[in-house]
Amino acid sequence: MKYLIIGHSVLDHIHYNGKNFIKPGGIFYSALALLNFKDDDDEIFLNTYIQNDNYNLFSDVYEKFDKKYMMTVERIPKVYLNVHDNKERGETYENITSKLEVRLDNLNDFDGILINMITGFDLSLEQLKQIRKNYNGTIFLDVHTLSRGLDENLRRNFRLIPQFNEWAESIDILQSNENEIKTLFNLDDELSIVKEILACGVKNFILTKGENGARIFSLQKREIISMFVPAIKVEAKNKIGCGDVFGSVFFYSYIKTKNIGNALKLANIAAGCSVLYDEVNKFKNLKKDVFTRYN
Numbered sequence: 457m458k459y460l461i462i463g464h465s466v467l468d469h470i471h472y473n474g475k476n477f478i479k480p481g482g483i484f485y486s487a488l489a490l491l492n493f494k495d496d497d498d499e500i501f502l503n504t505y506i507q508n509d510n511y512n513l514f515s516d517v518y519e520k521f522d523k524k525y526m527m528t529v530e531r532i533p534k535v536y537l538n539v540h541d542n543k544e545r546g547e548t549y550e551n552i553t554s555k556l557e558v559r560l561d562n563l564n565d566f567d568g569i570l571i572n573m574i575t576g577f578d579l580s581l582e583q584l585k586q587i588r589k590n591y592n593g594t595i596f597l598d599v600h601t602l603s604r605g606l607d608e609n610l611r612r613n614f615r616l617i618p619q620f621n622e623w624a625e626s627i628d629i630l631q632s633n634e635n636e637i638k639t640l641f642n643l644d645d646e647l648s649i650v651k652e653i654l655a656c657g658v659k660n661f662i663l664t665k666g667e668n669g670a671r672i673f674s675l676q677k678r679e680i681i682s683m684f685v686p687a688i689k690v691e692a693k694n695k696i697g698c699g700d701v702f703g704s705v706f707f708y709s710y711i712k713t714k715n716i717g718n719a720l721k722l723a724n725i726a727a728g729c730s731v732l733y734d735e736v737n738k739f740k741n742l743k744k745d746v747f748t749r750y751n
Contacts, residue, residue: 485697568711624656688728
């Protein structure tokens with residue numbers, strides 16, 4: 457099967473527990489998870505921008521993809537992340553990159569398209585509408601930083617997403633976390649927002665809840681049904697990329713099997729395993745670790 461992954465690559469400057477790290481980030485984690493979870497005969501294409509003078513940080517993963525959808529730019533975004541154990545991380549950006557170029561020809565060659573709004577500027581609403589117009593398959597979108605505005609100091613603070621109903625009309629599967637869901641519609645409670653999301657035509661809405669697991673909502677005979685999975689119990693060593701791993705494994709598993717419950721369970725376990733990996737090379741164990749814990 458063939459999959460297309462769309463999103464910005466970024467250079468993460470991470471401050472956590474009094475230490476500073478510089479690591480590849482953004483769509484890198486979606487790509488890393490899929491690379492180590494897919495079957496050997498699957499083809500995955502990565503639509504992103506790269507920067508020559510820091511490409512060495514990404515190359516061990518990106519060189520395993522067909523590069524025809526990757527483009528070189530002068531600067532990719534740089535993100536300063538203040539990561540906390542018990543609250544949402546703070547984000548400040550440099551080098552905000554313009555929206556990605558996405559080829560609209562031959563989109564129907566792909567069995568699924570995953571869009572991860574890493575910077576929130578990865579695609580415009582009009583681009584998403586054009587993708588939907590030219591593509592008949594499943595579109596998965598992770599809200600991610602689309603939920604955050606950009607102030608004069610390039611800080612990213614949560615805001616109500618303009619025209620989100622129009623974004624939702626072009627999406628089959630939507631993912632957000634508990635902070636991001638509050639930015640989708642100007643409504644007071646979670647269930648009201650879920651109803652609005654599904655009314656826009658989203659078939660499945662995934663709400664990730666961090667250490668409390670994840671829930672998926674869908675409509676069945678005009679009634680909202682949901683399924684919940686608790687998080688696996690682990691001692692986290694890595695706080696970055698967990699949601700990206702969840703989304704990519706759910707997307708891949710659902711496109712492969714069309715089994716929502718199985719995809720949700722695998723994604724939840726994969727996200728839990730990812731926080732144990734404090735080095736990129738440990739992701740080679742992802743598939744084995746997930747299925748070892750699956751029962």
